[in-house]
Amino acid sequence: MYKVFKILPVALLISGAVHAATDNPWYVGARVGGTTYDNLDGVIKGQNADKDDWGGGIFVGYNFNSWFALEGGYTYLGQADYADDGFEVQGLDLLGKFTYQVSNSFDIYAKLGGFVGDADNGVVNDDNTNLAGTAGVGLEYFFNRDLSARAEYQYYNQVGKTDSPGESDIHFYGLSLVYHWGAPAPVPVIEPEPEPMPEPVPEVVKVEAVGAVLPFAFDSDKLTQRDIEMLQPVAQQLVKYPDTQLYVVGHTDSRGSLEYNQKLSEDRAAVVAGYVGNHFGIDETRIVAQGRGELEPVANNDTEEGRARNRRVEVFVPGFEMTK
Known part of the structure; x- marks a missing residue:
């Protein structure tokens, strides 16, 4: 049985090399790490043993x-190990590997399958070959489309035989290096584009017109204090809004010549x-x-009251709309 396990790994590698081609689905790898033996039922007859060792292997996928x-x-x-000998295990794995792509270069995976193991107990000088279940989980990082590395854990359930040479659960934890023959580049993980922000709707503000009508005495062009007070809101509008304009229109009554x-x-x-x-x-x-x-009277020039209303200066700042 030992010779069979030495020959089969080489055969698997050769098979992979034969099928290697550009953009084909084959890959090959090697792994190394630590092992821990657990539940040593009947293995070393109840004696304490060193349950930790190293392990490794090669695989094709x-x-x-x-x-x-x-x-x-x-x-x-x-x-x-116990004394100068111990309970040694090696064998062949066959598993399904289920992968979830987290990003363009990073995967997580789970493995489930069987293990044909050779359990050799040197303490009782007996060995046995049996089929055991195995499962694992791991992380895989792609350096490029051809090369990746894994960190993984794999559990082997009850390897060996209860009566002879004994059986044990075995835990493997280690690192792998994998070569992919022309593997297609990982499928990009396309993040959904964020919804475009709606364009802000500008607020339209309407500024009302401001104006005043300043009365003047007969044949006079002098401003009174009352005129100055009436001009204040008009002037403040001009100061507050620098783009506005002031319109000033003078008028008279009909006494005197047109010129x-x-x-x-x-x-x-x-x-x-x-x-x-x-x-x-x-x-x-x-x-x-x-x-x-x-020329533009607002009242009848035949009366004093009418003529007083016509002697005037109209001032105004037009209204407008602005956005903010």
Whole structure:
């Protein structure tokens, strides 16, 4: 039996080499690590033993798809020592390997299958070959599409025979290096694109127009204190919103010639515009001043009351909308 186990691993490797080709599903690997013997039923007749040793092996695998592969190989599981001899196990694995891809280069996997093991008990000078169940878990990291490394644990259940030479559970934990013949690159893990943030809807603010009508005495272009007070909200609007403009329009009643009244209306508009510009720092480019003379009355010029209403200067800042 010992010679069979020495020959089969070589045969497995040769088989893998024969089938190697570009982009084929075959791979081969080697592993090494530690072993621990547990539940040494009937192995060394109740005596204490050194249950820890080293182990290792070689294996070949075939990927059927991205998540399932079949692996077979030779594994040496070391020896539980007692005195100058002990209970030594080696054999052949055949397992299914189930893989979950975590990222482009990192996998986790589980293995489940059988182990044809040769248990050689040197203490009682007996050996036995039997079939035992085995299972494992591990992590696999791909350095590139051809080479990967594994960290794994594998459990072997009741290797040997109860009456002779005895049986034991065996734990293997170690590292593997795997070569993949032309293996396809790992399937990229595509993260879902985040939902685009909705464009903010600008808030539209409506700014109301501000204005005033300043009365003037007959044949006068002088500002009164009341006129100045009426101009305050208009001027503040200009200061608060630097893109706004001030419109100033002067008017007269119908007494006097058209030419004189036109000149008087322009003078009244200029006085108001000059006051706003000088006292509130408003650039003259933002002020439009003009006179309309007696041409746009708002009341009948035949009465004193009507004529007083017509002697005026209209000032206003137009309303507008803005976003914020």
